[in-house]
Amino acid sequence: GAGVSQSPSNKVTEKGKDVELRCDPISGHTALYWYRQSLGQGLEFLIYFQGNSAPDKSGLPSDRFSAERTGGSVSTLTIQRTQQEDSAVYLCASSLGQGLGEAFFGQGTRLTVV
Amino acid sequence: AQSVTQPDIHITVSEGASLELRCNYSYGATPYLFWYVQSPGQGLQLLLKYFSGDTLVQGIKGFEAEFKRSQSSFNLRKPSVHWSDAAEYFCAVVSTDKLIFGTGTRLQVFP
Numbered sequence: 001g002a003g004v005s006q007s008p009s010n011k012v013t014e015k016g017k018d019v020e021l022r023c024d025p026i027s028g029h030t031a032l033y034w035y036r037q038s039l040g041q042g043l044e045f046l047i048y049f050q051g052n053s054a055p056d057k058s059g060l061p062s063d064r065f066s067a068e069r070t071g072g073s074v075s076t077l078t079i080q081r082t083q084q085e086d087s088a089v090y091l092c093a094s095s096l097g098q099g100l101g102e103a104f105f106g107q108g109t110r111l112t113v114v
Numbered sequence: 115a116q117s118v119t120q121p122d123i124h125i126t127v128s129e130g131a132s133l134e135l136r137c138n139y140s141y142g143a144t145p146y147l148f149w150y151v152q153s154p155g156q157g158l159q160l161l162l163k164y165f166s167g168d169t170l171v172q173g174i175k176g177f178e179a180e181f182k183r184s185q186s187s188f189n190l191r192k193p194s195v196h197w198s199d200a201a202e203y204f205c206a207v208v209s210t211d212k213l214i215f216g217t218g219t220r221l222q223v224f225p
Contacts, residue, residue, distance in 0.1 A: 042216060045215070093213075
């Protein structure tokens with residue numbers, strides 16, 4: 001597609017359930033990021049994939065969060081045993097290079113844990 | 115690791131007035147710096163970026179930013195604000211190859 005695509009756009013889940021959020025980056029972009037944006041908060045870095053290198057997971061807030069990127073393209077962010085504090089907008093971005101190129105963002109997935 | 119600080123959470127200006135949004139970066143080698151804008155209901159969009167060279171960089175929508183090493187700053191400016199500039203503005207820096215954002219400044223524009 002022409003831009004970064006995220007699905008679903010909205011997700012409501014019950015506390016304790018697992019959720020999967022999907023990101024389709026721009027074709028050819030080797031770098032892929034996940035961020036979390038909570039109400040009134042900035043963009044919290046979660047995880048960064050660059051080509052075939054091991055991902056930088058330094059921003060994941062707990063071991064309930066994990067992400068993978070298959071074939072250097074599509075990425076899935078998984079949150080296990082969701083908590084109410086996980087409610088936020090999860091943003092995905094991709095770029096051509098190692099953080100030096102413009103990052104293109106998706107519209108985000110709004111996650112609500114009830 | 116590099117980081118950026120945006121000291122102003124919320125700024126209000128009148129339409130037509132000048133604007134300056136502050137961004138300070140942490141100490142380190144020449145940083146790679148960016149400004150992004152997030153308009154209501156829209157995704158983040160790159161306004162401008164600084165890697166090296168001329169310290170005054172021009173961006174889209176009439177914005178510019180000046181890199182000042184002596185002040186560790188990369189402030190965003192616009193000479194005359196339009197109502198459509200109301201949005202959230204994020205400064206960002208590349209740190210260990212990844213893009214790290216500040217907490218953002220919300221700009222409100224009064225007619």
